[in-house]
Amino acid sequence: MQIYKDYADLESFIVSRNIKRILLVAGKSMDRLRIADFVKELESKGETSFVRFSSFTPNPKYEEVLEGVKAYRDNSCDAVLAIGGGSAMDVAKCIKLYAYKDGDGEDGSFLTSENSANDIPFMAMPTTAGTGSEVTRFAVIYYKGEKQSVAHDSLIPDLVLLDGTVLVNLPLYQKKATMLDALCHAIESAWSVKSCEESREHSKKAITAIMDNYRVYLGAKATTYDKMLMASLEAGRAINITQTTAGHAMCYKITTKYGFAHGHAAALCVGVLWRWMLEVVDKQRESGAECGLPESEMSSVACASRVEMTKEDLDNVRMKFDFLAECFGAHTPAEALHIYEDMLKELEMDLPDIKDEDLDILVHAVNIERLKNNPIALGEDDIRRLYQELKA
Numbered sequence: 001m002q003i004y005k006d007y008a009d010l011e012s013f014i015v016s017r018n019i020k021r022i023l024l025v026a027g028k029s030m031d032r033l034r035i036a037d038f039v040k041e042l043e044s045k046g047e048t049s050f051v052r053f054s055s056f057t058p059n060p061k062y063e064e065v066l067e068g069v070k071a072y073r074d075n076s077c078d079a080v081l082a083i084g085g086g087s088a089m090d091v092a093k094c095i096k097l098y099a100y101k102d103g104d105g106e107d108g109s110f111l112t113s114e115n116s117a118n119d120i121p122f123m124a125m126p127t128t129a130g131t132g133s134e135v136t137r138f139a140v141i142y143y144k145g146e147k148q149s150v151a152h153d154s155l156i157p158d159l160v161l162l163d164g165t166v167l168v169n170l171p172l173y174q175k176k177a178t179m180l181d182a183l184c185h186a187i188e189s190a191w192s193v194k195s196c197e198e199s200r201e202h203s204k205k206a207i208t209a210i211m212d213n214y215r216v217y218l219g220a221k222a223t224t225y226d227k228m229l230m231a232s233l234e235a236g237r238a239i240n241i242t243q244t245t246a247g248h249a250m251c252y253k254i255t256t257k258y259g260f261a262h263g264h265a266a267a268l269c270v271g272v273l274w275r276w277m278l279e280v281v282d283k284q285r286e287s288g289a290e291c292g293l294p295e296s297e298m299s300s301v302a303c304a305s306r307v308e309m310t311k312e313d314l315d316n317v318r319m320k321f322d323f324l325a326e327c328f329g330a331h332t333p334a335e336a337l338h339i340y341e342d343m344l345k346e347l348e349m350d351l352p353d354i355k356d357e358d359l360d361i362l363v364h365a366v367n368i369e370r371l372k373n374n375p376i377a378l379g380e381d382d383i384r385r386l387y388q389e390l391k392a
Ligand SMILES: [Fe+2]
Pocket: 131, 181, 185, 248, 262, 266
């Protein structure tokens, strides 16, 4: 994959690949961005044309992807360019993956038939600093109301263009939420059971960049825009290796039920999860493990009946929390958590108004598959306690 910051590099890529007609998968916000001028200028040179595809919604549907595939085929396109946040990326990825499949896919067959790589050049430009989707092999679409996770190595774009000016007009809440999404990707990746040296390198780059720059970034200083796009990309690289964990598994219903942005909900869930995990580790004191949470801060959230962790598991989790402390410039894991919690307070991230009767709905909506990536196993009671901790 090539990462560029200059539109001239994008043009060189298009010319060198002899690309003639590009399916441009982008929402309406694209028209206000510099890339819109680039598209017009390139078209005016007469060698390349663009076919705009914008018929998709947030949480994009399989049927919308089919429309995109049809547009690609009917217009004899020979490349895909995605411009946008997570939804545009998800749709573009699936169009690329499905474009050469047999039939029109209306029976749902594109989801069930085997995926294989194809030679369609795939370019992407993120318009938020958050999802990191421009560097991951994952896409999410919905079929008959059910979430479908699509994963394939060929979903990773050949070229990514980073243009910090896309962030200039992003509303403050969106800036905060998307930045927190990237931060949570980096944190969850660091403690994921699939975390490795390579993924942790990406996590560290992302966390350091976000913590060093977030105040200036939210204060709308252009000098930080490129750094935040890069931090989001690094966090995306981290979860491309490890995927996310219980924080993301818990956050999806918070977004739909209480109208919180994805990154806002993820940040709150990661906060209570992190505190709970430190408490669980500290309760295993006979094994000599302590994260430094004072007794006065030990709430009732850590499950007393938890099966004792093996020394190996405990050492592994402690190593990850020590690593996170290092990333946050903290002396102890507990201090790193405090830095994180203080940041959420400083950003004034509201808590959801969770009613007691909502708890069952929330607990049963958790993605069990994603929980398996968490370094400490959570039972239904643990998840219920964590949601209770989240209540406003
Ligand atoms: Fe996320």
